[in-house]
Amino acid sequence: MGEPEVMRAVRITGHGGTEVLEPAEVAVPDPQAGEVLVRVGAVALNNTDLWTREGAYGRPGDPEALSGWRGPIAFPRIQGADVAGRVAAVGGGVDPGLVGRRVVVDPAVYDTDGPDANPVGLMGSERDGGYAEYVTAPAARVHDVTESPLTDDQLATLPTAYGTALGMIERGxxxxxxxxxxxxxxxxxxxxxxxxxxxxxxxxxxxxxxxxxxxxxxxxxxxxxxxxxxxxxxxxxxxxxxxxxxxxxxxxxxxxxxxxxxxxxxxxxxxxxxxxxxxxxxxxxxxxxxxxxxxSAMHTPTHFALLMDLARRGEIRPVVAATFPLEGAARAQEELARRAHVGKIVLRPGERSPSATR
Structure with a gap:
């Protein structure tokens, strides 16, 4: 497929503090039938990253139980729900014309295939996410935003934050x-x-x-x-x-x-x-x-499609508070937890600089 066999990633090895964030070299995932491989340009951080790492979601009947977004997590897990990048390869049954297209990934794992499906899982929790140079995603969840005037950093801020916001506004x-x-x-x-x-x-x-x-x-x-x-x-x-x-x-x-x-x-x-x-x-x-x-938990496929229309037209202007290289994931999560910033914090997996930029 022309892509490297090994990639840099940051995984959580269990629930805990930022010490469980582990830089690693892992195999580049193969896109399965119906999937695409995305080269990650930017991945935004969310409170979900902190709470998933901490196991702070509880479980029905046991609110203090260590748990991921919707239950136990299979470790090690690559975090990161909010991915913007380019399609690097496609699996069986997927239009090869997608290769090279600029995309945003809908991170939700839905309960059905319908337009009003409910999210029951999340990339970075129930499946590996974007704290990595590459990530796979179902082709149906990849939205072509090649024509958007927004940068990769800005596009990466959209899925969870703006998706959650649009879901709240629609449901309300x-x-x-x-x-x-x-x-x-x-x-x-x-x-x-x-x-x-x-x-x-x-x-x-x-x-x-x-x-x-x-x-x-x-x-x-x-x-x-x-x-x-x-x-x-x-x-x-x-x-x-x-x-x-x-x-x-x-x-x-x-x-x-x-x-x-x-x-x-x-x-x-x-x-x-x-x-x-x-x-x-x-x-x-x-x-x-x-x-x-x-x-209101996140969004439906219909809500996300509305959001991508806004992104293509540039009708929203995300605020990027700070950017970090992939290896700065722990520092980025610490900054997120301090809540001193305004807007979104973004990792750039393509960068290797040890210093954060602002």
Missing amino acids: RLREGETVLVSGASGGVGIALIQIARARGARVLAVSSGSKTDVVREAGAHAVLDRARDIAGQIRAAAPEGIDVALDVVAGELVNEGLPLLREGGRWVVAGALGGYDVAFDVRRLYLHNAQVIG
Whole structure:
């Protein structure tokens, strides 16, 4: 196939701290029937990388159990869900015209083949991912973005963060003219939520820390609320008539404080638990006001196709906070965990420099 037989990769050898991230030379995977081999140009980091490495997802009936995204992980595992690159080779039954095309990989492993399938696995968790020079993926999950004006770094930020954001917005049925609350607004998903919600014609209230206010406002937020102060009071002041949709990656106390501020028929969409997973709220605020609490994990194939259309047209502008070479994966994850950045952190497997760039 003209590709090297061995590649550089970073694997996790078990659950734990960044010490379990192990640089290694491994065999370049062969694309099976229906698959393509992608030469990785850039791979973006996500909170999912940290939580999968730590085993922080718990299991039904045992929330403290060490577990990957959807259950036990087969180690060693190459992390990295968000891949942009070029098709290097194809397996049986795949159009050879894809070779050389610039692509983004949909990292979800779906429960069915339908357009509204649910993700039940994730590249980098249930199958090997993009912390490597090459990765295989089903041809049906590879989207040609050759014409996109976005860089590989920017394209790599899209699958999980923007896919999750678009899934939340679609499941929350956000409409033009509605008022939306976005929590965790300076993170990768938060910036994506602001940009997409603003493009839909919504009024965006964003919750962030004071030091990141300017960047969050630049992303399109109409009002920025300081998470260190009385959130409920700030929401009431900014939206006296209430909010239509909450797009929440924080959960914790915010759910209890915010649910009473939903308007009639409001929707509270949860796609993360940065503020804690053990949530209590007054259920009367739910049924008396026809409100809905909606769980949202990533996206469907339909959502992802919509996202790729936005990418081809350059209608979204991802923010890249920092880039690292592949061997800097541990340092990159440490920086992600500090949450001092705005936007996304990206690894470039083609780079061999030991220093990070900014």
